[in-house]
Amino acid sequence: QVQLVESGGGLVQAGGSLRLSCLASGSFFSIYTMGWYRQAPGKQRELVARITSAGSTNYADSVKGRFTISRDNAKNSVYLQMNSLRPEDTAVYFCNAQHPFTLQSLEGQGTQVTVSS
Numbered sequence: 001q002v003q004l005v006e007s008g009g010g011l012v013q014a015g016g017s018l019r020l021s022c023l024a025s026g027s028f029f030s031i032y033t034m035g036w037y038r039q040a041p042g043k044q045r046e047l048v049a050r051i052t053s054a055g056s057t058n059y060a061d062s063v064k065g066r067f068t069i070s071r072d073n074a075k076n077s078v079y080l081q082m083n084s085l086r087p088e089d090t091a092v093y094f095c096n097a098q099h100p101f102t103l104q105s106l107e108g109q110g111t112q113v114t115v116s117s
Contacts, residue, residue: 002026002106004095009111012085018113020080022095030073033098036080037107038091048093049080053100062088085115 008020020036035050049059049069057069068081078095092110099105 002029002032002097004097004106004108006093006095006108006111009093009113011114011116014086014115014117016085016115017081017083018085020082020093020095020111020113022078022080022108024076024078024097029076029097031100033100034069034071034078035096035098036069036078037094037096038089038113039094039110040088040091043091045094051078082113085113087115087117089113090115 003025004022006020006022008018010018012018031053033050033052036048037045038048039045047060048063049067051057051069051071059067066084071078090113092112094110095108096105
């Protein structure tokens with residue numbers, strides 16, 4: 001079973017960039033659909049970006065053109081490059097792994113991203 005550890009969060013000024021990383025342990029990482037979710041205080045959790053095992057991606061409308069998700073199966077890792085950050089991007093970001101057949105998901109502990117205006 002895959003276990004996930006996120007890193008790369010922090011405090012950044014509006015307009016800045018951050019790169020989140022998620023390292024997965026366990027077997028068969030390459031078959032999982034990987035995603036990044038976020039949750040801001042008082043708001044519902046939302047999908048930010050997702051990448052399938054084949055490399056297909058999709059993004060929330062609010063981050064299109066600013067965020068890029070990628071994966072490196074050789075390193076068991078998925079990344080989220082976040083550019084042109086806005087205060088409304090402030091949230092805890094969670095890495096998510098979904099099994100393609102069982103559709104079971106698991107997440108890491110999350111990493112805080114804070115964007116100051």
